[in-house]
Amino acid sequence: MGVTKINQEFTSPVSPGRLFKALILESSNLIPKLLPQFVKSIDTLEGSGGSGSIEQVNFTESSHFKYVKNRINELDKENYVCNYTMIEGDALGDKLEYIEYEIKFESSNNGGSICKMTSEYHTVGSYEINEEEIKGGKESAMGIYKVVEAYLMENPHIYA
Numbered sequence: 294m295g296v297t298k299i300n301q302e303f304t305s306p307v308s309p310g311r312l313f314k315a316l317i318l319e320s321s322n323l324i325p326k327l328l329p330q331f332v333k334s335i336d337t338l339e340g341s342g343g344s345g346s347i348e349q350v351n352f353t354e355s356s357h358f359k360y361v362k363n364r365i366n367e368l369d370k371e372n373y374v375c376n377y378t379m380i381e382g383d384a385l386g387d388k389l390e391y392i393e394y395e396i397k398f399e400s401s402n403n404g405g406s407i408c409k410m411t412s413e414y415h416t417v418g419s420y421e422i423n424e425e426e427i428k429g430g431k432e433s434a435m436g437i438y439k440v441v442e443a444y445l446m447e448n449p450h451i452y453a
Contacts, residue, residue, distance in 0.1 A: 294390060295416040299427060302409050303438070307445045309398035309406040313373040314452040315441050317396065321348065327440050331356055343368050347380075358384045366393075373398035384430075388422065390415045408438065 305312060315323055321335035321342075333351040340346025346365045352358050361382030368375055379385065379392040393413040401407050412430075414422050445451060 295419060295421050297414045297416070297422045297427070299412045299414070299431070300410070301412075301431065301434075302407060303435070304401055304405060304407050305438075305442050306403070306405040307442055308404065309373045309400055311445055311452045312406055312408065312442070313370075313375075313398045315445055316438065317368070317375045318342075318370070319452065323441065323444075324437065327444055328437065329353070338362070340365070350382075358382065361385075388416055388420050388426075390417050410434070 321337065325332045325334055331353055333353050336349050336351065338347045338349050342348075342365070344365055344367055347362055348365070349360055349362045351360045359382070361384050362380050363377045364380050366376040366378060374395070374397045376393070376395045378394070385391065392415065395409075395411045397409045399407045399409065412427075414427065416422055
């Protein structure tokens with residue numbers, strides 16, 4: 294099994310607490326509402342949403358994928374950290390065994406936040422994943438963050 298690790302970082306004018314709540318704690322309600330053309334629903338299959346829970350993201354017919362299942366490994370509400378693993382779904386294809394993600398929101402000097410994301414792609418056998426194969430997922434994640442950020446900027450009372 295090969296492992297490829299990717300780090301991303303971006304800044305936002307929105308506070309870490311609001312971003313964490315919108316993107317992590319309330320994502321099952323907010324993401325389908327803001328992106329109904331891509332995400333049909335996010336359902337908790339096991340647990341109560343905390344560590345050990347299994348969530349399934351169901352995509353619309355216009356998406357390239359049907360669904361993915363994520364296991365929440367760590368949910369630190371005080372330090373705004375979420376670690377989860379994509380354990381099932383057609384997004385993994387036949388080359389990926391699973392993908393581990395860690396998302397951390399930190400305060401920035403201007404009252405906003407810095408989001409640090411780490412993705413570890415665990416491949417089947419000796420397959421080596423390349424940057425081009427990861428590019429689509431990175432762009433999709435950034436698109437979601439930007440939509441949520443814009444929504445929070447337009448609605449400063451939400452998740453305040």
